[in-house]
């Protein structure tokens with residue numbers, strides 16, 4: 001399989017998987033996409049979904065990566081990455097696919113764990129590779145965990161100081177080894193822009209092997225398509241309907257655009273709800289037809305505080321550049337902090353269900369949409385006790401793995417919003 005930039009309409013500059021993964025962002029500023037979208041055999045997929053998540057994911061991954069990585073090795077690695085439950089649960093009148101039972105308790109484990117292992121398999125470990133990632137919270141811990149102790153790889157993480165939760169910070173700063181967290185005096189958008197600027201600096205990149213692990217990266221993006229299949233089969237079993245609408249709590253839109261990819265692989269979904277917090281640039285676009293990226297504002301669902309979503313370009317590509325087609329495939333929903341609090345409170349009081357603020361946006365959107373389907377739950381409530389407890393009065397128990405982590409020393413370094421300083425750090429890591 002070859003990969004192209006979203007902006008390379010003529011398919012003039014093909015890249016191998018390894019080239020596309022290491023480049024992260026395409027040289028022309030676009031995002032990498034596959035030359036064609038493979039079609040899944042739904043009967044095979046359904047049978048494998050009945051076996052395990054890993055069996056289904058192995059089959060779907062081979063459709064993309066089977067020419068680059070031996071199918072047996074791929075399946076073995078995937079069995080190791082996805083060794084946790086992916087339950088579909090009824091919550092109130094809705095269903096949710098809980099994607100937060102992985103090693104760092106957030107859905108980003110699906111993409112980051114996959115990428116870490118695959119980069120190990122793609123080779124080229126003769127020269128040190130630096131993985132550089134901007135994070136609004138959960139990405140950093142998932143990437144840190146996904147790449148922890150992968151030989152030949154150093155990981156540099158940029159996060160906005162004071163704008164992520166203590167637990168999120170602990171998950172990045174307690175590992176040490178090949179994981180190097182930087183606390184940046186700025187917003188997530190500043191962090192993301194710095195990373196983009198470094199990748200755009202061709203002379204720096206000629207001298208240093210650097211790569212991104214953000215949700216723009218192909219190896220983060222594609223495996224996120226696989227849980228839509230799993231959720232679909234689980235939901236059909238539980239609810240017995242057809243064409244479910246999937247509600248996706250969104251920030252950078254890697255998750256939602258992966259759902260659109262799954263649909264184009266042949267998964268018969270009824271569409272999507274782009275569920276945002278107060279950073280509603282996509283719901284606004286769906287309503288008005290105007291796309292106006294802007295600085296992000298801070299909310300309770302901070303991993304979704306994105307004002308200029310990188311994957312918008314992939315969503316447009318998936319719709320052949322037709323903005324009206326995109327508007328036909330997605331519904332928009334905006335949930336402000338007051339509604340997030342009300343939803344968290346209501347879920348606990350009515351159903352005894354503890355919900356993190358991001359998943360609460362999903363629930364609120366799912367109720368408002370009212371169509372048959374399910375919403376994605378993206379983080380474990382234990383990661384957001386500081387939001388949930390004041391609202392519900394309930395104590396949110398920490399899973400033992402997290403409780404152990406908080407006790408370890410936190411180590412990170414300060415970083416200014418300054419490209420020169422970042423390049424110096426990356427060169428010396």
Ligand SMILES: *Cc1c(COP(=O)(O)O)cnc(C)c1O
Nearest residue numbers: 138250251252253254255303378
């Ligand atoms: C990253 C994240 C999101 C947003 O996902 P995108 O793919 O960036 O749209 C939602 N919820 C949680 C908990 C996250 O960590």
